Amino acid sequence: MTIFFAILFTVATLVLVVGLGLKIARYARTPAPLKIPTTPAPLTAPGVAFRLAREAVVFESLFKANKPLWIFAALFHFGLAVVLLRHVRYFETQVGPVIALIQPFAVPAGLAMLAGLLALLARRFVIERVRYITGPSDILMLVLLLGITVTGMMMTNHVHTDVVAVKAFFTGLLAFELRPLPADPLLIVHLLLVAALMIVFPFSKLLHAPGLFFSPTRNQTDTPRERRHLCDWAAKLEEKVN
């Protein structure tokens, strides 16, 4: 059991880190030959950083587009952010002050995720336009996240697991040491689903998280007249023709 999970999480981590790394490297390497920010756009680099921050933290464009969806998205993602931060304690030997501060928010954060995910799932069946664009993978992704959330919340609120042992297992993994993992069914399911999430991450729409920061319509400054923007392949074209 312990060995299986040790291998599983090593593999999942490798897939996540290498897969995501390759994707991000590809995004970074692929040139953006033309200035295409959706205007009005910021004129300066700090302005762009602020625009991206607004998109990442308060989902600015989504707010313009669709208020109910914005609420569901915020519930899920903010809940997720708190939960993930809370989880840092399983990997850090020394828990920092921020992580300690949010420890009491397990229940509200879990509930927010749950409510958000259920609403997002319901939309996919109820709203005709959203149903039309929904594929099996979109449903599965929500079900997977629901599975993780529900098993996690059950552990927090009802069937406690030995959190100290879990921590020992994961800090052990990080130190390349095998320490026993509690064999609670809920924990096993939770961790299996989490490993699955980590493995599909670099191959799925979850790439929206890093992708947002590479989106040329959002991350470019509006300065085409002030500075000549020329990518490598376009520069080569100029040499050839002229």
Next chain:
Amino acid sequence: MAAPFDTPELGDVEERRIPALKPGAMAESKPYVAAAVHQEPLGFPGVLEDGWEKKAIGHMGELLSKYRSLQVFMDICVKCGACTDKCHYFLGTADPKNMPVGRADLFRSVYRRYFTPAGKIAPGLVGARDLTRDVLDEWYNYFHQCSQCRRCSVYCPYGIDTAEISMAARDIMDSIGQGQKYCNEIIGKVHKIGNNLGLPAPALLDTLEGLEEDIEADTGVPVKLPIDVQGAEVLLVTPSADFFAEPHVLGLIGYAKVFHAAGVSWTLSTKASEAGNFGMFIGNYEQMRKISMRVREAALELGVKRIIFGECGHAWRVAYSFLNTLAGPWDFLDPRYPVPQHILEFTNDLIERKGVKLDKSGNDGMVLTVHDSCNVARGARMGDRPGGQFTIPRAVIKASVPKFVDMHPDTICEKTFCCGGGGGLLTDELLELRVKGSAPRMEALKAVVEQEGVTHMAAMCAICKAQFTKVLPYFGHDREMVVSVHQLVSNAIILGDND
């Protein structure tokens, strides 16, 4: 020719009605396919040949490695649906493949099949498809129902711009011999004759002379429309419709009067007798560059110090956002001015500095609203502040007319609706699409006509002007309801007291 169709009924703009889906409603809508005579001069294969599937996938791979936008947009859509009710073509036709994400998925499904592990292993799970003849036909029809207006990119939480995907799809189709006649024929004319309308130089000179006579007869002032004048200060590059069609030509007269009143020497060019650049519509960088180089050559040959563009939406996007990239650097021009400038920047600046005087009574009885062109609104800027593309045209209009009102806030500025004819779709065989796609704009217009007594709508784009002239009558309006912004300036400007 297209079958008869019903003009959509307009709802209440406040209600923001979203239609129930009608799958397949526009499945038959498509523009004429380019013949070999239109394809080959641009370096594209004349017809679809055996083995096109492989070639198309090869070209897709190349574009994915050359355009970050395409690569990122293919991966990151979460199918949230925020864009689904934002496209004027969806709102007007109810065809789900006209929802931006529905349109993009026609491309994405093929991307997933050939370029992602999930699509190779489990195509059904992630909606991946082989590129078949049926898929190609669907691409052809629906990527020619996108005017590349970028409204979807405003609302998408990641800024996914379906226009980028349409451009890529059209470029792939060109590269395998499945091009669109309207765009490719026009690009051929630009290369051969110098402008989209195919007006040869002698006809152009004739037209300009005639206009000079008209202006003098009308105002008693000898306002000139110079062309190919060596050493002029300003090169004006304007859409060729300005030489030809109403209300465009009234705008051209307006530019001439502004230059005259300001006492700035200027010239048109027979070589660059077209501001438009359909290379953008077909998503082809090299064509876009070739067309842009004409402007550079004309500026060098004529020895001008500044370049100013006339009223045209997509032309201004290419000029403002891309010209420096495509045909720069502009170090031989006067560094005190941005390159290029928009005629509205020029006129607005003069108005602010009192370099020209306007008398609003020249437009007595008119109540104006303005249609922000999509390419100006979301693909470019005017002035030195973000959003100048909204404030500057409004400032010029307000200075020229007695009353101005804006349409519903969800339909103006960055949220403006396309006129319905942009992106290389301004062709008669797409009339049904154009009429239906204009419905969201018409709905907003109707509200201000009924509630505010609006009589005219100003436009700053040659395509918008032509499109509205055609579709306004379908909605019970006079075709002359659409006016050029500089037509208003022309009516209001006081000539002859600048010296």
